[in-house]
Amino acid sequence: MGKLALMIYNPVSGKKRNHKYTEILLVKLKEIGYKVTVNSSNEWKENEEAIQEACKDHWDAIFIAGGDGTIKSTLQCLAEQNYRPTLGIFPFGTSNEFAKFIGMPSNLMEVLSIIKKGKTKKVDIGKFGNRYFANIAAGGWLTDITYKTPTVLKTYFGEFAYCLYFIKAILHGKQSNKISIRVTPKKELSDLSNFIIMNGNSVGPLESLITNTTPLDNGYFHLLTCKKTNRIRLFFALFAKMLHLTETVAPLNYYKIKSGSFSTSENVIVNLDGDQVDVDNMEFVVLPHHIQVFVP
Template identity: 65%
Template sequence: MLVYNPVSGKKKNHKNLDLLLKKLLEIGYQVTVYSSMELNNHDNAIKEACENKWDTIFIAGGDGTVNHTLQYVAEQAYRPKVGVFPFGTSNEFAKFIGIPTNIKEAVSVIERGQTKTVDIGKFGNQYFANIAAAGWLTDITYKTSPFLKSYFGEFAYSLYFIKTLLLAKQPGEISIRVSPHMELSDLSVFLIMNGNSVGPLERLINTTTHLNDGYFHLLTCKKTNRFQLLLALLAKILHITDNVSTINYTQINSGSFKIPESLMVNLDGDQSQVNSMEFKVLPHHLRVFIP
């Protein structure tokens, strides 16, 4: 199965779809294509592919398309291998597992056939592959204009980030119980990351990231004024110092979160409704093609 999102990312990426299908056919795959629009009316197609033990589910889209597919694959006892083709804006999950942006090179990854298991996250009743977040500035990915994203890619996020930093009010207090002995409070934002970058912010966390070590990264920020937050973020991004008083980093495999009712949770870049504020890592839950 190929899950294809025709409106993801930059328009020029979609010119490669026919090439992609031709290459997969040459490798030996018999591919059934579903657009993300079709799946809105027939989500059971993904579930049926799992129940019928199809070999592979390919995803040609961005992180939102990966996340949508994951909601159905993650629930199944048998989960097909997953191959990702980065057609989106940020393609965080593709970056995390090392998939090149060039489609011919990405197909070569599939042709070599090397796979590895990766951890995924579960927040309430929803799954995510790469990022879960809530609080100040975390609505950027789904509030940025699709028009801007189609022409400017990740730079569109930077423009909206500046606007939000200058104009948006901070939310009410967020708190997190990481373990019986560790609680973080008086927070304006939290970010759970499978990898160590977010959009154009490369290596936001300056540490080695593993695909399946059973832990995600947790980055939190204390409530502060805009100027102090900007300085703290710059210090973190530029790795001027790892000791930024307003920003805390720890590894996490489970936790209990408390956020204001007015806030939504961002899972893999999309606004999500969750039925609880409990988080856990699901180790080795997905098998993906890697270089």
């Protein structure tokens, strides 16, 4: 009968040129032994039901042909199942941060080769409030860029579109200064304008923000925080960080955390894996080794 797999396909994800390979991917997956059922519904409820069935019946794999937003949406259902099939990521999105994090190439034929070899690894994911994320959780000033950047710009310019919107936001956006984070019972960070929790070491076009990264399965995430500051000073601080001119750049601070309690006296929107989300509380925790993925 072969191996059973579900494919969650997002037909409107970022890189339009990849979509023409969808039928080829299905043929190739069949050739390497997978019987694939495709779900591409705009009604996410239908995708959730398909994921639940795949988990209940112990299917072998769930393939995601989409970007980080599609992975995040899949995790909301998958993370709460007792049995979770192995995830295979076909990077169809704009940034594909999680695919980069686990080492998946952008070339789809290379991804197929990796899946055929069958090597897998368990990786950590995060939980923020009642929602799950694979790559980043962020809040405060400048953290709305991924979902406020117009789709048409992302379609034609890819990650460079985020750079254009970032310049606009840093010149005209309103800074927040009401965020506090308790990272240990004795340590609280206060008067922050934003925060980013990262599973990997990059955010969109800002690559290698953290230089001394740790393995995929160490139970910690990276936390970058920033206090309210002069806009130009922040711009050059980020620039210096990107170029690795120095490990510590004021007003940016770095920590490793496995949990944290966040509070704010104003309405701070939370960004999970590139999308604006509502959460029922501001508690963060790492879920170690929670999902299994195909890796090179």
